[in-house]
Amino acid sequence: GESVGLHLPTLSVQEGDNSIINCAYSNSASDYFIWYKQESGKGPQFIIDIRSNMDKRQGQRVTVLLNKTVKHLSLQIAATQPGDSAVYFCAERVQGAQNLVFGQGTRLTINP
Amino acid sequence: DAGITQSPRHKVTETGTPVTLRCHQTENHRYMYWYRQDPGHGLRLIHYSYGVKDTDKGEVSDGYSVSRSKTEDFLLTLESATSSQTSVYFCAISGTGTLEAFFGQGTRLTVV
Numbered sequence: 364g365e366s367v368g369l370h371l372p373t374l375s376v377q378e379g380d381n382s383i384i385n386c387a388y389s390n391s392a393s394d395y396f397i398w399y400k401q402e403s404g405k406g407p408q409f410i411i412d413i414r415s416n417m418d419k420r421q422g423q424r425v426t427v428l429l430n431k432t433v434k435h436l437s438l439q440i441a442a443t444q445p446g447d448s449a450v451y452f453c454a455e456r457v458q459g460a461q462n463l464v465f466g467q468g469t470r471l472t473i474n475p
Numbered sequence: 476d477a478g479i480t481q482s483p484r485h486k487v488t489e490t491g492t493p494v495t496l497r498c499h500q501t502e503n504h505r506y507m508y509w510y511r512q513d514p515g516h517g518l519r520l521i522h523y524s525y526g527v528k529d530t531d532k533g534e535v536s537d538g539y540s541v542s543r544s545k546t547e548d549f550l551l552t553l554e555s556a557t558s559s560q561t562s563v564y565f566c567a568i569s570g571t572g573t574l575e576a577f578f579g580q581g582t583r584l585t586v587v
Contacts, residue, residue, distance in 0.1 A: 395574050397574070399578075404580075405580060405581075406579050406580050407518070407565070407578045409576075409577065412575055454518075461506060461523065461525060462520050462523055462533065463520075464520075464534075465510075465517045465518040465519070467515065467516070467517040468517055
């Protein structure tokens with residue numbers, strides 16, 4: 364399948380532990396943020412999103428936190444499972460634009 | 476994969492030859508995008524379309540052209556392929572009033 368990247372930041376956690384993936388975004392005019400998961404050989408898949416008028420949003424086993432003061436976004440995954448192993452990308456949309464701008468990604472590995 | 480089909484999935488071509496990648500959607504979404512994914516760069520926008528015959532350049536548009544003659548099809552053309560265009564190409568779609576983009580499975584292009 365398609366390789367995602369050879370020199371990504373990596374995070375290894377034990378199965379069942381919680382993981383936190385961080386992302387710094389660049390543009391203070393960004394008003395929408397999204398996390399994607401990409402498994403080997405597949406396209407990115409939507410996980411969760413958040414608008415800039417929110418600080419926190421929760422989904423199933425995932426939580427996104429947004430700190431606009433320091434332009435920081437995080438994805439928390441609770442009770443990690445082997446299927447959570449993937450590369451995770453954050454993306455931002457600058458207000459008024461249609462397209463997303465992606466970060467470089469973090470490779471998450473779940474150890475049994 | 477949200478009704479998105481990319482073709483071909485894999486292609487090897489020689490430097491200087493023209494190449495066309497196709498993205499087909501069955502969702503009737505207004506917006507379509509072409510991204511390329513390279514190690515160390517994440518996903519970068521090449522071109523996008525906001526309607527039939529309406530397209531605009533992205534971050535890395537040099538050497539690429541696009542066409543959209545029907546809502547469901549968005550073509551990416553490399554007029555004269557170069558080795559620097561070896562990459563994995565992803566098509567994405569999004570609908571009016573929504574911001575998340577849904578991705579296809581990708582096309583691995585190798586220019587030799």
